[in-house]
Amino acid sequence: MPIAWYFDFVSMFSWLQWQSIRELAERREVSLRPILFGALLKEMGQRGPAEIPRKREFTYRYAQWRARQAGVPLRFPPTHPFNPLPALRLCIAAGTSVEAVGAIFEWIWAHGRPADTAEALEPLAASLGIADVRAALAAPEVKARLQANFEEAMRQQVFGVPTLAIGDELFWGADAHAFAMDYLAHPDLFADGEMNRLGHLPVGLSRV
Numbered sequence: 001m002p003i004a005w006y007f008d009f010v011s012m013f014s015w016l017q018w019q020s021i022r023e024l025a026e027r028r029e030v031s032l033r034p035i036l037f038g039a040l041l042k043e044m045g046q047r048g049p050a051e052i053p054r055k056r057e058f059t060y061r062y063a064q065w066r067a068r069q070a071g072v073p074l075r076f077p078p079t080h081p082f083n084p085l086p087a088l089r090l091c092i093a094a095g096t097s098v099e100a101v102g103a104i105f106e107w108i109w110a111h112g113r114p115a116d117t118a119e120a121l122e123p124l125a126a127s128l129g130i131a132d133v134r135a136a137l138a139a140p141e142v143k144a145r146l147q148a149n150f151e152e153a154m155r156q157q158v159f160g161v162p163t164l165a166i167g168d169e170l171f172w173g174a175d176a177h178a179f180a181m182d183y184l185a186h187p188d189l190f191a192d193g194e195m196n197r198l199g200h201l202p203v204g205l206s207r208v
Contacts, residue, residue, distance in 0.1 A: 002031070002166075002167065003164070003166050003184075004030070004156075004164075004165040005031070005164050006034075006035050006149075006153050006161055006162065006163045006164075007034060008035060008036060009034070009084045009087040009088060009091070009104055009108055010037055010038075010080070010082060011037060011161045011162060012060075012063040012067075012074065012076070012109060013162060013173060013174045014105075014161055014174070015108070016067060016072060016174040017162045017164075017174035017177055018101070018105050019072065020177045024181075032098070033096075033149045033152065033153065034091045034092065034096065034146065034149060035149050035150050035153050035158075036084065036085065036088060036150060037160075038081075040153065040158065040159070043154065044159060048081065050081045060080075074109055074110075075112030076109075077108050077113060077115065078112070079116075082114070082115065084115070084116070085137075086117055086120070086121055087115040087121065088146055089142050090104060090121055090124070090128070090130070090137060093125075093136035093139065103128060104124065118137050121133055156168075160172045162174060164176070164180045166183060166184055169190070
């Protein structure tokens with residue numbers, strides 16, 4: 001089954017899943033697909049968690065707690081949410097390799113550095129072999145690739161980041177990684193019993 005990982009650098013939960021994805025990519029072929037989370041929310045007509053004050057507070061603290069539990073460094077960048085387009089385009093310009101994805105995540109979430117402008121990313125881009133970061137981020141082929149990733153996410157009906165797509169099944173969130181790995185090891189997991197019934201459960205509408 002083909003495996004794809006949809007993520008956005010603005011998502012701290014993408015960072016929390018990254019090490020598991022890196023390890024998976026050492027054993028299996030994983031297509032790394034950066035997408036713009038804000039565009040996904042707009043497509044679905046939803047607000048992001050950072051746009052709801054108390055949810056924002058909870059989400060940030062929960063992410064910090066999860067990181068401490070997992071022994072993963074987590075330092076928020078100067079502002080959040082931030083415009084992730086420069087980081088997403090840099091990732092594609094650098095080939096969306098495991099090394100590039102890891103370096104960008106670490107820049108933002110391990111060290112808490114800004115990543116919302118070409119200027120902020122210049123030192124990182126240089127370390128990835130990109131001398132002219134502004135030209136790289138403005139390249140039509142880079143923009144086209146990012147758009148193609150988003151269109152593929154829409155085709156697969158991705159509804160959040162991070163999402164691990166295994167075949168036609170979607171596993172949303174860093175905390176669903178073990179669930180995804182169980183399905184990968186047992187492709188018949190959803191084939192019978194209650195799992196199968198849940199895949200066809202009718203929607204009931206309550207009346208007030």
